[in-house]
Amino acid sequence: ITAANKTSKLQTEMGSFHVWWGPEYATSKECGGWPVSWETWPKKDRILEHFNVCARDYGMLPHVHFRTNVTEMDIIGPKDDINRYYNLTATPLDEGDAEIVPVSVMYNYPGSMTRNRIIEYPGEDIAEMHIGYGMNDEMPYDHLGGSGVAILGNGAFAVENVRTCCEYKARMIYIITRRKNLPSPRVPCWFVHQGPVPTPGRLVLEMFKPMYNITP
Structure with missing residues (x-):
């Protein structure tokens, strides 16, 4: 997992990413048993640990060639x-x-193999600021506290980096984007995805209010 950074969290609605998710595994000790001590939204290291435990318990590791x-x-x-x-x-x-x-048979599961497009802005080499990419671990975490932060882009990683900046106590966070859609808080996002029918726009905007009301 290279796209995620050390602050990334798996932001699903529930623990459905666990291999053993479901009532049939409630009393099973397979794959380490029910993950009662694991985080609801785990970070990268925990996800990698989970993958390894499951691959080991299902007997996959002897047949896998890593790297x-x-x-x-x-x-x-x-x-x-x-x-x-x-x-x-x-x-x-x-x-x-x-x-x-x-x-005799080949299956290919490349997953997310994105690579950052490195763009150097004019004057970046002499700018008196810290510039990094929100993916991987290139974020200047040590300089976030008390700083003003500008995030270029508008998508899942942009919103995740807003959360990261909040956790590191950034003073002010700006999202700079050419898109006109409003960044969605996590809870409304979950609600829209789980609904059996499209959620009315008015209701979605009402759910946006708590987050936008606390912004200056």
């Missing part, structure tokens, strides 16, 4: 041959020799 890149694929056999398969060259990213892995 390995498939650098080559050879197709073996004619297109219509029932015995057709693929030879994959698996190369470790750290140390070790590449190996050939024959497979």
Whole structure:
């Protein structure tokens, strides 16, 4: 998980991200048992811990090659041959020799593989301010307290970084964006997503009021 930073929280409506979520696991000790001591909205390290525990308890770890890149694929056999398969060259990213892995079926789950687009603004190199990216751990956390903060962009990461700045006691937070939609507080966002029918706009704006009423 590289996109999340050390303050990121999994902001779902409930603990449904747990592999063992559901009444059938209430008394089960599988995957460490019911997570009674875990946070409702855990941070990155806890999510990684959860992934590892589940993969271990379900017997997946011996069959997983971490930090390995498939650098080559050879197709073996004619297109219509029932015995057709693929030879994959698996190369470790750290140390070790590449190996050939024959497979008949391939599933690809790339997930979120976003990479920051680095844009250097004119005068950034001489600006007397701290500039960072809200993804990964490039945020200048040590300088947030008591500071005025400008967040460029308007989306999930922008709202999450507002929360981060609040937790680090920033003095003032501005969202600078070309979009015209209002940043949504978390609770209205949950409410809209769980509704069986579209939520009326008037009701959504009413739910926005508590957050916007405390802004200067």
